[in-house]
Amino acid sequence: MIARVIVTPKPVVNDPQGITVKQGLASLGFREVSDVRVGKYIEVHLDSSNEHEARQRVEAMCRQLLANHVIEDFRFEIVKESRK
């Protein structure tokens, strides 16, 4: 199975990377961009056949390593390996 994890800075946290990307887009002429937030995308391949168990394990991975819960939010989805 594959877990697709998205980690984003919490809305109240400054995101200098996002501000820089926004300025870069504006200088390229994309003036319709009102805000940019930059986060991480983490694809975790798991040797697991039980989706419920995989979900719990990935939740634990996020809490222990993948996301810093003080400044970041995370969400994820579990998909079957088929598209690999």
Add this chain to the structure above:
Amino acid sequence: MIARVIVTPKPVVNDPQGITVKQGLASLGFREVSDVRVGKYIEVHLDSSNEHEARQRVEAMCRQLLANHVIEDFRFEIVKESRK
């Protein structure tokens, strides 16, 4: 509208960040993890009412700035602002 852009290293490209995360997870006891790839998640807020046009603009942003097409793939979805 919001564009949710995911930029990932191409499958043939080395991903040292992914290897490091995989090792970190293994040392925490998550031994079922067979592979990890780390990419970027970029949320672009757009002042646009035409979804078709927004799609073309975001595609152009990805090609010009958000992704390095030599070593990265990108994909995105456009969603309405409602959940903000």
